Amino acid sequence: xxxxxxxxxxxxxxxxxxxxxxxxxEIIGTWFNCDPDTRxxxxxxxxxxxxxxxxxxxxxxxxxxxxxxxSKIAPFIxxxxxxxxxxxxxSFDFGFMETQICSNIKRGILVIQAxxxxxxxSGRPNYYSREFFNx
Amino acid sequence: xxxxxxNSAPMIDxxxxxxxxxxxxxxxxIRQFKLIQDASTLWMEIEDPTSEDNRIKRSKVKIYTSSPxxxxxxxxxxxxxxxxxxxxxxxxxxxxxxxxxCFHLYKEGNHATDYFTRQFYSKVGQH
Numbered sequence: 202x203x204x205x206x207x208x209x210x211x212x213x214x215x216x217x218x219x220x221x222x223x224x225x226x227e228i229i230g231t232w233f234n235c236d237p238d239t240r241x242x243x244x245x246x247x248x249x250x251x252x253x254x255x256x257x258x259x260x261x262x263x264x265x266x267x268x269x270x271x272s273k274i275a276p277f278i279x280x281x282x283x284x285x286x287x288x289x290x291x292s293f294d295f296g297f298m299e300t301q302i303c304s305n306i307k308r309g310i311l312v313i314q315a316x317x318x319x320x321x322x323s324g325r326p327n328y329y330s331r332e333f334f335n336x
Numbered sequence: 337x338x339x340x341x342x343n344s345a346p347m348i349d350x351x352x353x354x355x356x357x358x359x360x361x362x363x364x365x366i367r368q369f370k371l372i373q374d375a376s377t378l379w380m381e382i383e384d385p386t387s388e389d390n391r392i393k394r395s396k397v398k399i400y401t402s403s404p405x406x407x408x409x410x411x412x413x414x415x416x417x418x419x420x421x422x423x424x425x426x427x428x429x430x431x432x433x434x435x436x437x438c439f440h441l442y443k444e445g446n447h448a449t450d451y452f453t454r455q456f457y458s459k460v461g462q463h
Contacts, residue, residue, distance in 0.1 A: 233463040235432025309359030310456050333433045335359050335458045
């Protein structure tokens, strides 16, 4: 008998009991922004280090790239497909601002949604971006 | 409905011209195509996946602006008459990606079901 608590039907999807490990094969590697004129993230790399996934981001900044450093990824599968990672979240804290990233993969495209929060009382409004990346 | 005339001819974004690859390596649809401009006409070239020799097909691309009085091109439409089917494509560009919605209409005598696909393409040589 399954007595696990649920909040919606998908919480009880049988596929969730089948897969204990994530398959990261589709997201590992370097991804480039499809828009050459982007003013957001230029490219990023996703690596597996001892079973943990990390992202390193390089942002577009005055015709060069700013290395944001590395952040650990929280992976998610897309039920009921398989144990393939279908999306992830991560965040970067720059002190004066924070960027929270939600991402999903669709047909070879990595979609990055970035929620940018200013913490410096500069009056700048928090803003959102959505961009597309391929390998 | 809006009705007025644009100040100048519709402008085809040069970023569109070139070779585009399907972003999904496992696709069974069009893997690659080219967009070519000849004077003010935009052409699309694909390999006919339904022909035995994958022959190249070229078709004129119809362009659409964002409003009747705009010269900003935002969407495209093209039809290919292939060996086994007619492929009607609606195309739009978004942040470096060409999105192709395609209606596949089989010719008479073929009993396969007409079908619809939506595929994503990125430009070759961008990085």
